[in-house]
Amino acid sequence: MDKTTHFGFKQVDVEKKQGLVKGVFDSVAGKYDLMNDVMSMGTHRLWKNYTISSSNVSEGDHVLDIAGGTGDLAIKFRKKVGESGKVILSDINGSMLNEGRKNLLNHGIIDVDFVQANAESLPFEDNTFDCVSIAFGLRNVTNKDVALQQMYRVLKKGGTLLILEFSKVENEMLKKIYDLYSFNVIPKFGEFFANDEDSYQYLAESIRKHPDQETLKSMALDAGFGFCEYHNLTGGIVALHKAIKT
């Protein structure tokens, strides 16, 4: 078996990746929301709104947001599921979960559960959730196939998995502009706003190493999902995959 994996553009031992990713998110946690707004020029909010509106989540549903970080999706899901529903925000990283807790409190939300968990070993029973989401998280996970199988396991039949993630840009001209922006501008923003160029360099590199739209779709089907389709946003800079457990 391959004992190395990618960490951005570097090859590292499989066992080391999780620790390195933890280092990145420990380092960016406090400035994460500000940086998201700066780097995406606010567009991440539109991408997330589109995700929520694609979700089909309704009153009474149980939702798990994996790699939920500062809780943008959890806040929106909480509103959709109403009092009879339940939302769990989970993340592997304690610092990010703490930021999530603060953020939710600032929004006046107290009825979301927080669970520190690795996407590769979810501490939930089989067939528990109506919807599982993971936004900008999957590319950081070391073994994505195992994580997808876990997501499948905890979903109920008819449940939906939503994966919002950077993807492959279709248009050549947009691709050039985007490359220039992410490798030259984003790390500099990282240095300027968060004093942390390396972490933002990793974020830009990890996007390019992530499976493209069709590959991720095949991975979801291999994990057991009966159907999977994706929708490109902003020309494929980001794609939303929606997979259904049948």
Added chain:
Amino acid sequence: MFRLAIEKALNHMVNVNDINITRLDNSLVSVYVDDIDLRLFFLCLNSRIFVIENSEQKNTNVDITLNKKAFLALFKGISFEDLIESEDIEINGSIKTAQQLADLLALSSIDIEELISQYTGDIIAHQLGQTLDRIKGSSSQEKDSFVENLKNEFTTLLIAPSRSKFFKKARSR
């Protein structure tokens, strides 16, 4: 966007009116509107409806082929028997399942004509063009709607540039 809009409207209707759709559970229905080349797959699982592409080419319980006129009539609540008699519809597979889906669509009160116009034409470009034409000498209320349209167009530009009027113009130059 088109499929998503139908999916949302159907599920909303089922939830709000507490409609029991268990009899449709586990069925996959193909609907093909031949004159506008529109194919939709309705999947029902655990009392939820999905409107999907079925690129996995899973077997369907029933295939319905009809023309646009009959498709619109379905959403307006035409009786299924009348539709069959009109010979504007062809059904292969379980007629019962087709009938159950048709009943649901009839109940949904989806403005399908509006959705189709978005699918076939470019409504956003159309709206923006109209607003730009009207803006000269308009009242403040109209100006507000201009700003609203501009915001919509900007949103489209950000999340789906290929559907945006600006992007289309740049490409055709």
